Amino acid sequence: xxxxxxxxxxxxxxxxxxxxxxxxxxxxxxxxxxxxxxxxxxxxxxxxxxxxxxxxxxxxxxxxxxxxxxxxxxxxxxxxxxxxxxxxxxxxxxxxxxxxxxxxxxxxxxxxxxxxxxxxxxxxxxxxxxxxxxxxxxxxxxxxxxxxxxxxxxxxxxxxxxxxxxxxxxxxxxxxxxxxxxxxxxxxxxxxxxxxxxxxxxxxxxxxxxxxxxxxxxxxxxxxxxxxxxxxxxxxxxxxxxxxxxxxxxxxxxxxxxxxxxxxxxxxxxxxxxxxxxxxxxxxxxxxxxxxxxxxxxxxxxxxxxxxxxxxxxxxxxxxxxxxxxxxxxxxxxxxxxxxxxxxxxxxxxxxxxxxxxxxxxxxxxxxxxxxxxxxxxxxxxxxxxxxxxxxxxxxxxxxxxxxxxxxxxxxxxxxxxxxxxxxxxxxxxxxxxxxxxxxxxxxxxxxxxxxxxxxxxxxxxxxxxxxxxxxxxxxxxxxxxxxxx
Amino acid sequence: xxxxxxxxxxxxxxxxxxxxxxxxxxxxxxxxxxxxxxxxxxxxxxxxxxxxxxxxxxxxxxxxxxxxxxxxxxxxxxxxxxxxxxxxxxxxxxxxxxxxxxxxxxxxxxxxxxxxxxxxxxxxxxxxxxxxxxxxxxxxxxxxxxxxxxxxxxxxxxxxxxxxxxxxxxxxxxxxxxxxxxxxxxxxxxxxxxxxxxxxxxxxxxxxxxxxxxxxxxxxxxxxxxxxxxxxxxxxxxxxxxxxxxxxxxxxxxxxxxxxxxxxxxxxxxxxxxxxxxxxxxxxx
Numbered sequence: 001x002x003x004x005x006x007x008x009x010x011x012x013x014x015x016x017x018x019x020x021x022x023x024x025x026x027x028x029x030x031x032x033x034x035x036x037x038x039x040x041x042x043x044x045x046x047x048x049x050x051x052x053x054x055x056x057x058x059x060x061x062x063x064x065x066x067x068x069x070x071x072x073x074x075x076x077x078x079x080x081x082x083x084x085x086x087x088x089x090x091x092x093x094x095x096x097x098x099x100x101x102x103x104x105x106x107x108x109x110x111x112x113x114x115x116x117x118x119x120x121x122x123x124x125x126x127x128x129x130x131x132x133x134x135x136x137x138x139x140x141x142x143x144x145x146x147x148x149x150x151x152x153x154x155x156x157x158x159x160x161x162x163x164x165x166x167x168x169x170x171x172x173x174x175x176x177x178x179x180x181x182x183x184x185x186x187x188x189x190x191x192x193x194x195x196x197x198x199x200x201x202x203x204x205x206x207x208x209x210x211x212x213x214x215x216x217x218x219x220x221x222x223x224x225x226x227x228x229x230x231x232x233x234x235x236x237x238x239x240x241x242x243x244x245x246x247x248x249x250x251x252x253x254x255x256x257x258x259x260x261x262x263x264x265x266x267x268x269x270x271x272x273x274x275x276x277x278x279x280x281x282x283x284x285x286x287x288x289x290x291x292x293x294x295x296x297x298x299x300x301x302x303x304x305x306x307x308x309x310x311x312x313x314x315x316x317x318x319x320x321x322x323x324x325x326x327x328x329x330x331x332x333x334x335x336x337x338x339x340x341x342x343x344x345x346x347x348x349x350x351x352x353x354x355x356x357x358x359x360x361x362x363x364x365x366x367x368x369x370x371x372x373x374x375x376x377x378x379x380x381x382x383x384x385x386x387x388x389x390x391x392x393x394x395x396x397x398x399x400x401x402x403x404x405x406x407x408x409x410x411x412x413x414x415x416x417x418x419x420x421x422x423x424x425x426x427x428x429x430x431x432x433x434x435x436x437x438x439x440x441x442x443x444x445x446x447x448x449x450x451x452x453x454x455x456x457x458x459x460x461x462x463x464x465x466x467x468x469x470x471x472x473x474x475x476x477x478x479x480x481x482x483x484x485x486x
Numbered sequence: 487x488x489x490x491x492x493x494x495x496x497x498x499x500x501x502x503x504x505x506x507x508x509x510x511x512x513x514x515x516x517x518x519x520x521x522x523x524x525x526x527x528x529x530x531x532x533x534x535x536x537x538x539x540x541x542x543x544x545x546x547x548x549x550x551x552x553x554x555x556x557x558x559x560x561x562x563x564x565x566x567x568x569x570x571x572x573x574x575x576x577x578x579x580x581x582x583x584x585x586x587x588x589x590x591x592x593x594x595x596x597x598x599x600x601x602x603x604x605x606x607x608x609x610x611x612x613x614x615x616x617x618x619x620x621x622x623x624x625x626x627x628x629x630x631x632x633x634x635x636x637x638x639x640x641x642x643x644x645x646x647x648x649x650x651x652x653x654x655x656x657x658x659x660x661x662x663x664x665x666x667x668x669x670x671x672x673x674x675x676x677x678x679x680x681x682x683x684x685x686x687x688x689x690x691x692x693x694x695x696x697x698x699x700x701x702x703x704x705x706x707x708x709x710x711x712x713x714x715x716x717x718x719x720x721x722x723x724x725x726x727x728x729x730x731x732x733x734x735x736x737x738x739x740x741x742x743x744x745x746x747x748x749x750x751x752x753x754x755x756x757x758x759x760x761x762x763x764x765x766x767x768x769x770x771x
Binding site for chain 1 (some may be wrong): 742
């Protein structure tokens, strides 16, 4: 069947359509953003961040030590006590509106920088990450002076100082998801970007300066896991918000257990995309492709398990293989690129390892025949069929462009298979029958269910998981709760 | 004619697991005394195995409880209040005996507890309206968020408030559709056993509410370590042991509700055991 998918295509070529990187002016080195200013770290250690699509160095950033983290937390505490807690909701909101607008003004610059540092296609950073980040600030800006009406009782109070640790898959967007609700509710923040993708957070610091956000309200400490651990262990924090792997999240929960620091966790997933025999096939194929290959599959809510009703499995697979063959993999700055670079060598080796496991477990591998660039980190879109529910590729998060396909016969079986996971972040349901979709959605153990669509995000829509996918919600009215003492 | 003094018929106090009254599989029991030190009963001393049985029962029962309509769950909880009302003198006797309260004080405690059950009964079909929302996303989607039960919730009931505290910690997770495993106050367990007897006759489906008596340290540790328990309420845990148990609970990323003052945060317990589930449904012709 896979040969058929290839033979149908013929050769399709496009001329290159690269976005210019000249809009971004990189500094050779970035310090920490403390108390409203870029500051040298105490230790002068630094980390080099690279362009994963080429392997070329982009810049060095400070490696914050625990002493630097301490400075950041103290700065945030001072700003909380002296300024931010006394700032009215209306004024806080106006700062956030400013930030949203500044992000919109500099959107292209942010998009290009995000693509350089992360490896994601410019089409995604330009059309999704950056606009969504601006929208998130805009949405929470409006909440800042309306908290009395948010359903948490009159005059809900902020927690204080929040430590926020974000992942490398949506660097700017995750910064927005963390900062916007925290600031709207009156908290101050210490943000720790991911080791491999610090640059857009540091560009955001410039935006915060342009917005004249009071010094210390947001502090940004770059570094690696040790920096994150120092932040988690800092006793001056009232709250930790973490997005990342379940293993790290569990360790954070354990470490905070004795202190009782407020905690929200947005962790891994193994989302099931359930396709019934009456699904709208054209939309479904696009949604399934988007569900797993969006952002190279570096998405916690990725639809990494495809559950297809047996009666349509052959047709779905035929179309799926064909569509996978058509995905354009390559230069992330090219406006026609669908799938960009894997973010790091470490992640690429994890994907290779899991794909090898899939093959050794006896699943059938279909991988796009696309050519891959010689430099940088790349993995061709891959689909496993003949996967058993007990296989590791059906249970463990791969966090790459790798889809595992399973089949089912009845709605009950679909629900049972979808729920047969320790995770519970997101699922998709594809059917033209609304009653069945809602019946399935009611039974899925997942924080988000997409019906006839996948990987949609909106600042008004709560996002977050159940079970090992973590707890707490980001987005919407529900997202306020994570930063209020209620 | 002199009548012979009648010897009272005393009760065997058992565990309540999967709708049945069982002795501990361990064969153990422990002596419970009143606040003045008088013998009250030998109460079953639940084991880790009893707890695991209760988790299996709760997991199976939870989806059935959630499948019922919210209206129906409200009626079941209200029925529980009705039956408690009809046994309020007996409840007051046990609360008085356990907590060292005089008659009217004990009766007040029971009255408040029953009223609390009625409060929860009324919540079942309002929770979704208060905690849920429709979300105006920027696109052609009908997007809504509903509170869904966390699943299997383990509660360590307050050590001192043997009935009122217990009713509060089981009422909240039950009313939002969870199945509950409650560990009764170790030293004051008999009012909890009465609650299980009332649940058994109030149409609470088997396994939805399980009540274990025994040593809090042993059972709370096993509860927090159990991978198939989704959330724990540590209301009745010694303050210095909360951290240790919360760390154990972290292994399975459980939701952990730490002891707090419910007067300051009236809806915290209700919110603690729901998950927000958001559905995006396409809109089109």
